[in-house]
Amino acid sequence: MVANAAIKFNEVHDEEFEKNFKENLLEKEISDFSKEFQNQPKKGSCPCCESKNLETEFSCLGFDHSRCQDCDTLFIDPCPPEDRIIDFLNNSKAFALWREMPEHVKKSRMKMYHERLAQVKSIIAEHSPKKENLRVLEIGSGNGEMAELMCEDDLFSEIHMIEPQELNLKHDKINLFRGSFAEFKKPGAVDVVISYEVLEHLVEPEDYFKLAQESLAPGGIFIFTTPNGDSLEIKVLQQKSPTVPFDHIRLYTPKALRNFMERFSFETLELKTPGKFDVDIILRNGSKGPFAKEITLFEDFLNQNEEFKQSLQKFLVEKQQSSHMVCVAKKK
Numbered sequence: 001m002v003a004n005a006a007i008k009f010n011e012v013h014d015e016e017f018e019k020n021f022k023e024n025l026l027e028k029e030i031s032d033f034s035k036e037f038q039n040q041p042k043k044g045s046c047p048c049c050e051s052k053n054l055e056t057e058f059s060c061l062g063f064d065h066s067r068c069q070d071c072d073t074l075f076i077d078p079c080p081p082e083d084r085i086i087d088f089l090n091n092s093k094a095f096a097l098w099r100e101m102p103e104h105v106k107k108s109r110m111k112m113y114h115e116r117l118a119q120v121k122s123i124i125a126e127h128s129p130k131k132e133n134l135r136v137l138e139i140g141s142g143n144g145e146m147a148e149l150m151c152e153d154d155l156f157s158e159i160h161m162i163e164p165q166e167l168n169l170k171h172d173k174i175n176l177f178r179g180s181f182a183e184f185k186k187p188g189a190v191d192v193v194i195s196y197e198v199l200e201h202l203v204e205p206e207d208y209f210k211l212a213q214e215s216l217a218p219g220g221i222f223i224f225t226t227p228n229g230d231s232l233e234i235k236v237l238q239q240k241s242p243t244v245p246f247d248h249i250r251l252y253t254p255k256a257l258r259n260f261m262e263r264f265s266f267e268t269l270e271l272k273t274p275g276k277f278d279v280d281i282i283l284r285n286g287s288k289g290p291f292a293k294e295i296t297l298f299e300d301f302l303n304q305n306e307e308f309k310q311s312l313q314k315f316l317v318e319k320q321q322s323s324h325m326v327c328v329a330k331k332k
């Protein structure tokens, strides 16, 4: 098992590659794209709890972000429709660069996938009624990194994947479906559904939770991650937070996920924000945000107190204020 504490920010994030991707390409593309939607009417209700008690928190690259005052979800409103988002992603030069990332960047990101696999296996060991020959559904598979790792592991017998992009994965265990959640023909009940960093990209979340619920065998385990809109990092950096910009269109919170789990008949087993990099992210981006002066003063203090820096990160995790959120639930 990969030791959790051993991974450092720089080991999974290539700063030069990510800076070029975000600042030189993506931000300009998003600013151009957002012009089309600025005068559209707002949805005016929360995508999680449907509350109309909302406040506009800030604007990021031309998109207004509203905060639900009941479940704290932060979301783009007005939001482009799903088909326009898909067009944007397919035509984006920035995302093309992301998909064709250099080998050394791919290699450094593999640590993250090994860590995810270790996490999935430990959750299965603790919570899954079935412990061998597991059938898995992965919703949103990126470049297929996780699926390929699972193929090499005897614990898993079948890997079903739903992913909009074409992937060239050749393995007997893999069954890839390209299309919408509604069109997906379920392969019969699976034991585990996993989904990393997908929910924040979806305009309407209902079909996603329905798919997970209907695909699982009774007692089956649903593991998903999504950024936490209620994190210190977002509150401090606001529109300069790397977690905020499009196409992260909905940033849910622990409260919002509990609401979803209840509504879609899941029992929540674990709901955590086990992030490791919030303090690093605040310090790296602080000079661009609304509290630049305060963060510079704080940075000097933190740099002289490594122990305090670590305990601050620990505090954020304990208080569910980290921007990385993991939910583990069981089908009722």
Ligand SMILES: [Zn+2]
Residues within 6 Å of the ligand: 046, 047, 048, 049, 050, 051, 068, 069, 070, 071, 072, 073
């Ligand atoms: Zn809400």
